[in-house]
Amino acid sequence: MKKSLTLIILIFFFFNSCKKEEIKSNEAKITSFTVANVKGTIDEGKKEIMVILPSFSEVTSLPSTFQVSAGAILLQGTITQQNGITTNNFTNPVTFTVQAEDGTKVNYNVIVTVTKSNEAKLLSFSFKKTLNNTLMVSEDVVGCLKNTTMTMNLLETDLNFPNTVSIIPSFSISKGAKLLIEGIEQTSDKSTYKFSSLPTNVTVKAQDGTEQKYTLNLTSQILNIEEFMKKCPTDDILFSKFIKDFEIRRNGVVVTSYDCNDKFDVVLRILQAIRVIYYVDIYKKSAYLPWTNMRYYDWLKDRVQGFDIVDDLGGAVGVCCRDYNGRKFISLASTKNQSSAVIKYTYQEWVYFAGFISLVGHERRHADPGSYPHNGNCNGVSGDAEYNEKNLGAYGVAYWLSKAFKSGILEVGVKCLSTAKQDEINNLIGVNNWAATYFCLNPPPVNIPASYKECTCQ
Numbered sequence: 124m125k126k127s128l129t130l131i132i133l134i135f136f137f138f139n140s141c142k143k144e145e146i147k148s149n150e151a152k153i154t155s156f157t158v159a160n161v162k163g164t165i166d167e168g169k170k171e172i173m174v175i176l177p178s179f180s181e182v183t184s185l186p187s188t189f190q191v192s193a194g195a196i197l198l199q200g201t202i203t204q205q206n207g208i209t210t211n212n213f214t215n216p217v218t219f220t221v222q223a224e225d226g227t228k229v230n231y232n233v234i235v236t237v238t239k240s241n242e243a244k245l246l247s248f249s250f251k252k253t254l255n256n257t258l259m260v261s262e263d264v265v266g267c268l269k270n271t272t273m274t275m276n277l278l279e280t281d282l283n284f285p286n287t288v289s290i291i292p293s294f295s296i297s298k299g300a301k302l303l304i305e306g307i308e309q310t311s312d313k314s315t316y317k318f319s320s321l322p323t324n325v326t327v328k329a330q331d332g333t334e335q336k337y338t339l340n341l342t343s344q345i346l347n348i349e350e351f352m353k354k355c356p357t358d359d360i361l362f363s364k365f366i367k368d369f370e371i372r373r374n375g376v377v378v379t380s381y382d383c384n385d386k387f388d389v390v391l392r393i394l395q396a397i398r399v400i401y402y403v404d405i406y407k408k409s410a411y412l413p414w415t416n417m418r419y420y421d422w423l424k425d426r427v428q429g430f431d432i433v434d435d436l437g438g439a440v441g442v443c444c445r446d447y448n449g450r451k452f453i454s455l456a457s458t459k460n461q462s463s464a465v466i467k468y469t470y471q472e473w474v475y476f477a478g479f480i481s482l483v484g485h486e487r488r489h490a491d492p493g494s495y496p497h498n499g500n501c502n503g504v505s506g507d508a509e510y511n512e513k514n515l516g517a518y519g520v521a522y523w524l525s526k527a528f529k530s531g532i533l534e535v536g537v538k539c540l541s542t543a544k545q546d547e548i549n550n551l552i553g554v555n556n557w558a559a560t561y562f563c564l565n566p567p568p569v570n571i572p573a574s575y576k577e578c579t580c581q
């Protein structure tokens with residue numbers, strides 16, 4: 124009896140231990156590990172899992188989805204990982220422990236790497252008015268990017284290099300990138316950069332070090348004439364200067380109020396013409412007018428200090444000049460006496476102004492010593508004796524100015540206008556109609572090919 128009981132006990136232990144070895148596995152492997160939908164690469168030999176995430180991924184609190192050996196569990200420290208639920212901070216490598224069914228433990232290191240961005244784009248660049256009090260700008264200057272050239276148009280600022288211009292730039296660039304001007308890192312809205320030469324080199328450096336070079340150019344130029352003329356002249360930052368330099372009268376009476384809503388008003392047309400004349404050649408670096416070393420505005424102001432709008436000019440559209448209190452005035456016909464071809468244009472339309480500014484030049488030429496009278500009565504009209512760019516008469520000045528706008532000597536962004544408007548300007552600029560007859564000797568070409576440069580920025 125004792126013998127058989129021992130046998131039974133032995134048999135029991137034998138079977139019991141046999142059952143234990145069959146059920147409890149010692150396998151402790153991670154067979155799959157995914158973070159933020161990116162599957163990791165498992166190096167079973169090194170017990171290392173690499174996960175490479177897209178740039179700018181947040182890694183401080185990410186759940187992982189995993190598969191481990193059958194019957195095993197995954198731990199981080201002492202915390203059992205709930206598949207797809209428990210979060211971990213992957214800023215640094217994280218050690219996970221697989222605990223097999225039989226308690227065997229194996230560690231894996233999970234290394235999450237965030238890809239560094241290679242994007243190095245300059246997205247926007249501007250000079251905010253509020254941050255740049257020293258700049259004479261009436262509104263924020265927003266850069267125009269074409270290919271890799273960013274153009275900043277500081278129309279109201281006389282750049283006058285090589286004097287430095289200190290500016291606080293505002294910009295946006297690719298995420299994680301840095302912007303450097305001539306190698307100096309800039310902080311948007313904060314750093315002051317002293318522009319001392321142009322163009323200036325701008326580099327955008329991506330997070331991974333990839334560089335994109337840009338050229339930054341400052342200009343003072345009318346880039347889109349019709350856009351420029353949308354502004355009522357009374358809103359110009361220099362308006363008080365304009366009306367100080369040039370007095371406006373109507374039939375001899377000084378004009379003191381202006382109505383921007385009266386878009387056909389001759390007063391506004393004249394003020395707009397003064398404004399355009401001031402800015403039209405501000406970008407010109409050297410003397411370019413054949414008859415003077417001055418810019419157009421200064422040449423005009425030099426001998427003319429006012430405009431008088433006259434109802435009855437005896438059929439003329441302009442007469443120079445009349446004195447009021449020691450100031451010389453150009454008389455211009457009020458709309459009453461002007462042709463329907465021109466009175467339909469508002470003070471916002473360049474179509475009319477290209478010719479009007481030439482007319483102002485014509486009248487101004489009469490104020491010069493010798494007055495350049497109309498004395499070329501050779502074609503039945505009273506024009507200039509000859510067209511000589513070394514000594515232009517009144518019609519010669521008008522022709523030359525019209526030519527300047529058509530040929531691109533004075534570039535004001537006409538190409539930004541519709542083709543129909545460009546054609547209208549070409550017709551109305553007036554050169555074709557009178558160039559052949561108003562010069563007795565050496566008449567200039569009747570047809571000047573229009574050479575408008577590509578619109579600088581859309």
Ligand SMILES: [Zn+2]
Pocket residue numbers: 485486489497517
């Ligand atoms: Zn004349």
